[in-house]
Amino acid sequence: MSPRTKEQNDAIREMRMNQIMQAAAEVYLEKGIQLEIRDVAVKAELGYGTVYHYYKNKHMLLEDLLWDALNRTESAVLPAMTGDGGSSLKAESFSRLLLQKCIQDPSVFILLKTVADNFHQFPGNRFIKLFADFQERIYLPFVEMIREGIDSKSPEKTANLIFGSLVGCTALNIHHNMQNEMDVEGIVEMIFSGIQSKGR
Template identity: 25%
Template sequence: MSPRSKEQHDQVRRERMDQIRRAFSEVYLEKGVQGTDIGEVAKRAGVSRTLIYYYFKDKMELIQGMFQEYFDAAKEFVTGCLLTAESPLIRLERYARFYLETAVTKPRRVYLYRNMINDMPIVFGGQSQDYYHSFLDSVHGPLVRTIEEGIAAGQLAEVEPVLLAQTYMGGVTGAMLELAKRQVTADEGHVLVEQAVSLIFRGIVKGTV
């Protein structure tokens, strides 16, 4: 058998990391930081403990690595969603819809990120504030910039940009958590998402506040 090419090796690694990531999220959501066990993660991922130790030297490095992977994915989404040449309203609506629809279709992901934010002090210790502020800057920076562009374009209410961004984000987060705890059909979820988007934008669009 010929050795794997670099592309094949990278593909296998991505697939294994996806398995580990999904298994970690299940165990972490059920048992928290203290209860998360490498053996349990390996079992649910369908891989050996040895394989996980190949990627992570111990339990805490696994948890820190998984936290970082999820945070990096969030940063990448925010950048791709908000830092475009489209109208600020289009970007902001796409951003809100993504999170609200995720709350309906993948509620566990909402709880995953919420718990990760809350557990940062446990996972990163003395570096937790640095990680937290770095994450906020990478997520809220593009949002504030989009809000500023919307105000300058006359699309959004002429309110201090950071305050308007926090008001918008508060509406998205609140609606997201409410939708995540409900068990609704796809049709019911669609109606609720539309209602939430309408309410959120009623509060930030120029002429409505």
């Protein structure tokens, strides 16, 4: 049997890391910051040593999980940020896409909840850069959509209210096993029904 090529090793590494991060997200939803590498290994059906080979501690793993979630979040909402239509419609589309992604991808929900909680469960200042990137890539573009398209005295407060609503709805569904029942369209419509678009 011939040795694996660099490309094959890279593919295996990427597959393992995705497997580990998916398991970490599931464990985090169950245990929060109390999760341990051993819990992740069990959930991923991998040996403890295999997971430890990639991540020496849970904080390194969670940091990678959140950075990866930021990239996934940005990809999910990109159509709303780059699409046609007025800012009000873009804000609704952004919210719909974000809520859908939260349901499909627990790591995105964990990112949004962690940002909303101001990273209070994580030690030190290791998430300052992540928070700054979240602000620049996700939060501030959304605030700008609201500023341009919605009649709001404080676009930031309106954005916070919408983000909080999306996190809360996702949490209810995750923790009550109702993912299949979640009416994304109805929830976003309800949130935006009380928000007055400019130019109406």
